[in-house]
Amino acid sequence: MTLQSEPVRPASRYYFPVLKLYQRAFPKEEKVPLVWLLANSRRAGIDFLGWHDGARFVGLTFTVTTKALTYLIFLATAETVRGQGVGSAILDRLAARFDGRLLVLALEPQDDAASNVRQRRSRLAFYQRNGFVLQPYQVVDLGVAYDTMARNGRFAPAQFDALMRGYTGWFYPWYGSKILRK
Template sequence: MIDLVPVSIADEVIKRLYEDAFPKEERRPWDWQLALIATGELRVLRIARDGLFAGFVFYWQLPAFAFIEHFAVHPDARGGGAGTRVMELLEKELGTIILEVEPPITEQAIRRVKFYERLGYTTFPDTYQQPSYYPEFPPLALRLMYKGLPSALNFNYVRHQLYRYVYKQ
């Protein structure tokens, strides 16, 4: 059984998986992450599988949609539909969801995009640059995927909201 448990503090277990699952250029410095969680801007869901730690979701509740910034299932908890179940629960709880993915040029990135497509997500055709968290890295070329997006909202609106609220630009 998969459960999503809101938490107000990201502990060392979440930190370790965050650092293992995402390369430095794709994640904020941990102290920034903790500061955003403390303000309530960035929200954390702890994923539990049969009562045991199974991963996390960092997300933002923006005015018109939820933005899943980081989502990781612990390697020991993968398989058996864990990721699919987490996404189903998120859709019920959050409604319209936007997320970032790497361009489908590596095998892993292709698998990730196909995973979300099987769940009904669509990729915006527009290019998207994630602002850099570190001065030594350039912005990241990513793609935005969505599900449940009202037709009145478009790529430019979504990008503007992400830059304004998430990246403070």
């Protein structure tokens, strides 16, 4: 696999595949406007990447990085490559790219009453196979509560709060992001 990434920009060759995957892969309540992702990805420490294997588009990631940690806000792989190790390879490339920093993500809580319970269990197992460990915190983002996981150690709520304040800027008080002990 010759997995590579490039920044997502309206003129990039993978812009439309990224757009389509982003629209399909995430529920409405979890998405932010694409223009927000594109605008913020021009700032230092924020990466919106399209991933490809040769000429074949395989996925997308959106990350925010500080000195202490990297928050993986979005990861999605193209339907045509799921189950082929591409998601794991992307996670390994991100870990290498961010040089051993704590890699943090949020995922839907395990809820047996959820309509997508199998999908939630599958995501949890995928991240656990890739070295992520559930953390004792939940993040509430835009009014939706998520469990948190980390790879390469544990994070402190103050680290996450500082990252979110830097990412959302003046919008932070209205963004509604907070971290809570479970």
